[in-house]
Amino acid sequence: MKAIISFIAVLILAAIAYVGVDVLNMQYIFGVVIPYLAVAIFVIFMIVRILKWGSSPNPFRIPTTCGQQKSLPWIKYSKLENPSGVLGVLGRMALEVLFFRSLFRNLKTQLRDDSQLTYGEAKWLWAAGLAFHWSFLIILVRHLRFFTQQVPAAVQLVEMLDSFLQIGVPLLYMTDAVLLGAITYLFLRRIAIPQMRYLSLMNDYFPLFLIFGIALSGVLMRYFLKTDIVSVKMLTMSLVGFSPSIPQNPISVIFYIHLFLICTLFAYFPFSKLVHMAGVFMSPTRVLANTSRVKRHINPWNYPVHVHTYAEYEDDFRDKMKNAGLPVEKE
Amino acid sequence: MKLYDGGKILIGLMVFVGIATFPFYYNIGKVNAKPELKTDTPAIQAWEKQYGKKECVESKEYMRSEHMQLLNNWRDSVVRDMNRQYVSMTSGRKFNMSLQNGCLECHSNKKQFCDQCHNYMAVKPYCFDCHIQPMEKEENKS
Known part of the structure; x- marks a missing residue:
């Protein structure tokens, strides 16, 4: 049900763009106003979100550790699993962000018939997640060819490698196929596994359908329906040059659907679970070095507490203690 | 609002803004040279004189978005089926399927x-x- 509502929501979004451009001829709204708005919302509210996170104190070191902590020099310690300094954290974060190391440890826990608890490998989520994120990144980088006048060599290289197989015309991008496949898996996983279905919410399904819609509209536009791509670049270049204008040659409506879904994603991004893009860099269980023993960390929330020491206590009651025959430290 | 680890967070924010706004500053100072196509070669002018208008094998709009697919189909047709004759869907005229002796002729x-x-x-x-x-x-x- 949640999945169906999310699916319908994305259909409605696509329909809004279709009606807005094809029927009401609001090219300027959908081609200029909404993209600017979406990018502004994305950048501003991402910053707001990050500052909000940054303003909560980190009183304790709480990194998850899976290895020996640095202690005495002759005890071998685990630099990546239990980092003791900046370098270790950088290495750990690089592996986490680029290769999802912690997800690689994902296990399948099962109770066997003879009531033995067993753990098995479960790498599918990791593999699909990695395929999805990397494809998405490559697709994003590739799209820079629409936003740069002299397309940087790095972007052209990425594009060349992505279309390396030279299948069909226009050349098939491998990442297009990988992204669609991976996201289909990620969706089916939520539907097929009962526990996952129970846990999944609207805001899990909606981004999946939205990104699927973006990828599908892009694939349709590139390989099947086609549009005047030069006009598209004229539009995008006018946008990034802050002199927006809708090109004279009409751009087909599939482009505006693609664009509107992307704008939705951009505007939705800072308020959804997708902010894990920034959050991964700010999770205390990952980015903190385990220096609990080496350094003293003081809780910034601490307020001055009036302390009544034992010496003071004894000063107050020394006579009574002596009368009662209790030992005192100071005569 | 107090920021904890503010230095690191600000560096991160600067990197984020730098990447997110890359297209906006990358193009500053670069000439926005739009493509200008010239269709006034002698062969095209001769065609215009003979038939009264400039025309390609298919309509301008079709060629603009589909020419790569058309050329791919031509290649397959010539190389695999030894068929070099193309009948235009718009004008019904017959054309020689060839890049060097067809397209590039005009x-x-x-x-x-x-x-x-x-x-x-x-x-x-x-x-x-x-x-x-x-x-x-x-x-x-x-």
Whole structure:
């Protein structure tokens, strides 16, 4: 049900763009106003979100550790699993962000018939997640060819490698196929596994359908329906040059659907679970070095507490203690 | 609002803004050269004189978005089926399926025709990996 509502929501979004451009001829709204708005919302509210996170104190070191902590020099310690300094954290974060190391440890826990608890490998989520994120990144980088006048060599290289197989015309991008496949898996996983279905919410399904819609509209536009791509670049270049204008040659409506879904994603991004893009860099269980023993960390929330020491206590009651025959430290 | 680990967070934010706004500052100071296609080669002018208008094998709009697919189909048709005859869907005229002796016969100005859009879009078709590039006279380059 949640999945169906999310699916319908994305259909409605696509329909809004279709009606807005094809029927009401609001090219300027959908081609200029909404993209600017979406990018502004994305950048501003991402910053707001990050500052909000940054303003909560980190009183304790709480990194998850899976290895020996640095202690005495002759005890071998685990630099990546239990980092003791900046370098270790950088290495750990690089592996986490680029290769999802912690997800690689994902296990399948099962109770066997003879009531033995067993753990098995479960790498599918990791593999699909990695395929999805990397494809998405490559697709994003590739799209820079629409936003740069002299397309940087790095972007052209990425594009060349992505279309390396030279299948069909226009050349098939491998990442297009990988992204669609991976996201289909990620969706089916939520539907097929009962526990996952129970846990999944609207805001899990909606981004999946939205990104699927973006990828599908892009694939349709590139390989099947086609549009005047030069006009598209004229539009995008006018946008990034802050002199927006809708090109004279009409751009087909599939482009505006693609664009509107992307704008939705951009505007939705800072308020959804997708902010894990920034959050991964700010999770205390990952980015903190385990220096609990080496350094003293003081809780910034601490307020001055009036302390009544034992010496003071004894000063107050020394006579009574002596009368009662209790030992005192100071005569 | 107090920021904890503010230095690191600000560095991160700067990196984020730098990446997110990359297209906005990358193009500053670069000439926004839009593609300008020239369709006034002698062959096209001769065609215009004979038939009264400029026309390609299909309509302009169709060629604009489908030419790569058309050329791919032509290649398959010629190489696999030995069929070199193309009948236009728009005019019903017959054309010789050939890049060098067809397309480039009229559009002999590759630099001012093909390359205009391809360079603009950073597309590198592999036509001329096999085919011979047309010889262009100096006056066509301008």
